[in-house]
Amino acid sequence: MPTALIGLDYIIDIMHPRGKIARAAEQASQRAIISKANEALEIATQKQWLKILVKVGFSPDYIDQPKQSPMFAKVHELGALKLGSEGTDFHPDLNSDGCLTIIKPRINAFYGTNLDAVLRANNIERVILGGVSTAWAVQSTARAAHDLDYQVCILEDLCAAADENEHRTSIELMARIAQIIHLDDLKSF
Template identity: 25%
Template sequence: MNNTALIVVDMVKDFTDPEGLVFYPQNREILPNIKRVLDECRKHDILVIFMQHSYRAGKFDKNLVNMRSNCIEGTGGDAIDPMLEVNSEKDYVIKKRRYSGFFGTDLDMVLRENNIKNVIIVGTKTNCCIRATVTDAYYLDYNPIVVSDCVATNDEVVNQVHLTDIRKYLGKVVTSQELFDLMDKGGLA
């Protein structure tokens, strides 16, 4: 399954920690599921990439004009949640400042350098960062696979609407158990 990567989107402390600046309880609830998917992907030698929402301290960013300040470098708010251990020798951590993990980053280059075709996507927020990353993955000819019990936003109806659209137009939507079954049967090759 060396043509598959796991992309963990924005599971940083400002989103996942109850003391975080833009915390939603749903993000905390999906962390154990993401941890299981992360562990299973590592067992199957799947490339792991953490997208880290991070704004530069003291620098202007258009995104912060209309939203609450969050994920600022040096505050700890942009740190990957400690439940999701980063293997510094194998995993990639890619900073981003926009919804899509592809926009303004080298994510596409990292995927192409590693001959990736399938991207398993987990994290937050389904209606913003997940949706934008899936859309760009689709446009760049990757096969997006969203794990439904490993994504969240602050409204379950909104979450389901976006998962329905992703399933219908952009890629696969599976549960973590369905993903594990695909891995065990070699269905991601």
């Protein structure tokens, strides 16, 4: 089945200890998200799947930042999520070679991006998602992918949230619209 592996917000500001809004950094480290993401990307390369890394970011003047959003209202004050800054760089240990990069202006990777067009241009039927945060980027993107009629799989061990309870609750909710899988499962896809 034509498949895309999509990694969400594996960027410094969100998941690295140096990040300006990295509430999930500790969980991401404990769960070894980046090393597992690299393994998944290698499997995707072997299987000739489309590899996409999506990151949230705003222009340096923050003109596109939704200041009324409870989630994004203060990022300009923190200097977070500014495109071209270290904060929107992918985690330094992430192997992004051969990956298409998509920049999103909101939580959902489909909103305001060409992600759906890229997937359809490549006849993709199944999307496999991992990312930080499970409760926000992964869940909102999974819901959108489901509503766009993609088969959705969530790589549970490539996701992290601010705490284990938030992560687990999100995974339980997504199990109604997606297949929950683990890194070891990818080899049999």
